[in-house]
Amino acid sequence: MKAKFIVIGYGWRADFYYRIARMLPEQFEICAGVLRTAERAEEVSEKEGLFATCDLEEALAKKPDFAVLCVPRTIVKEYLVRLMELQVPVLCETPPGKDSAELNELWAEAQRLNGRVQVVEQYFLQPYYAGALEVIKKGFLGEVSEVMLSALHGYHAVSMYRKFLNIGYENCTIQGQKFISDVTATNGRKGFDYSGKVVKMDRDWAAMSFENGKTAFLDFGGEQYFSTIRTRRWNIRGVRGEINDSTVRFLNRENMPVQQDFRRMDIGINNNSEWAHKGIMFLDEEVYANPFYPARLNDDEIAVASCLCGMQEYVMTGKDFYPLKEALQDTYLSFEMERAIESGETVRTETQSWAK
Structure with a gap:
């Protein structure tokens, strides 16, 4: 069964999804791109040869199986919460928050909204x-x-x-x-x-x-x-x-x-x-x-395509392949690791809300 999805954002990482959909059209279909402005949507639509818009609701009217979120770390939480409120399953490309406080806030929101989120950790x-x-x-x-x-x-x-x-x-x-x-x-x-x-x-x-x-x-x-x-x-x-x-x-x-x-x-x-x-x-x-x-996919394209397959199975069956909880833990530890590297001080991690 073909996976049908929208891509929110455009750039180096989002381009992986457009390439994979072109190379594996029998398995994946991008039914809409979502961009910041109407001008940018028009550019992407012409370049990629598919529907693009600056209106999320207009993209969701295409009835995608899920949304792929490729936006900067500073605004990813805002988009995730909005999509969870709309009960849209999300495959989130970037780390799901900009700091530890935001990661915990996101977990609380995911629990409150019963959000369906998986994260692209493809390695x-x-x-x-x-x-x-x-x-x-x-x-x-x-x-x-x-x-x-x-x-x-x-x-x-x-x-x-x-x-x-x-x-x-x-x-x-x-x-x-x-x-x-x-x-x-x-x-x-x-x-x-x-x-x-x-x-x-x-x-x-x-x-x-x-x-x-x-x-x-x-x-x-x-x-x-x-x-x-x-x-x-x-x-x-x-x-x-x-x-x-x-x-x-x-x-x-x-x-x-x-x-x-x-x-x-x-x-x-x-x-x-x-x-x-x-x-x-x-x-x-x-x-x-x-x-x-x-x-003819390179290793990272193979991995990202595997994430898309995992997301399709998650939407259909509820089986996780890399759930938000795992992504929050990995991202939290990476923040603490970066803090130790930048400061030169010994850092001790603490149990966070998603791990309790």
Whole structure:
């Protein structure tokens, strides 16, 4: 069954939904775009070839299954409350609030209005992370107690920490620090840069110690998402093994050490097939299968499309895939992590309203 939705807002992230709807028209349909002004709506309508308006009620008259919310953090709560009042299911793209107080206010409103909200935290649905989570689920590492990510920032990193470590709503102590270094610009949201210009890069370091003894470490530089000369690194440690980048080291049933890499299967390399990601193999098993193969989506598009499928199932059955409660916890911890990084002081988290 095709998912039919409206997109509120327009920009770099909203463009993912427009691209996915174009590439997977049999699964997804944007029935309306909602913009700030009539002039902007006219521009988007002409560019995307679909109905766009500055009137939310006019967009809702198209009878969407749900709304995708892609607006700045400063106004996301306002939109969420309005949509919950209208009893519209919402897939919220941005963090659901600008500070901890607003997160708690939003939870109270969601409880009062019985809001139906899921949040686009897509990284656990990207092929690599989904494959790593499956390896952990199968028990190759034993109980996982320590994670280091040098790949994601803020709430994205916290979400993966909690999933890798199987953390619920435990509190933690956070230490952090910020460093500044020079790096040559190579690539970004606006495309490749061959000028050779040198830019300042923030490098954030943080250590999170949870009440159950598990730990998470952040080492992130702002250029890492796009840079062609700054790599992404992962280390996920369990009692019987670890994942280091794409290499898994573990003990087998006879306690003999085994080393095996993830093998990514991309179709169309060195042959004349159309390029598409197929899945990830580990040992003799496929630990991740791209649900949209053979569509030509990049890893983040695959993950966002998976969020749309999860939202459609949520609307139909009530089954969560990343509910507001989880998003509030990840966002709250990311705020506290940012506070530790900016201040250099030790921060201790406290149980929030959604976790009581």
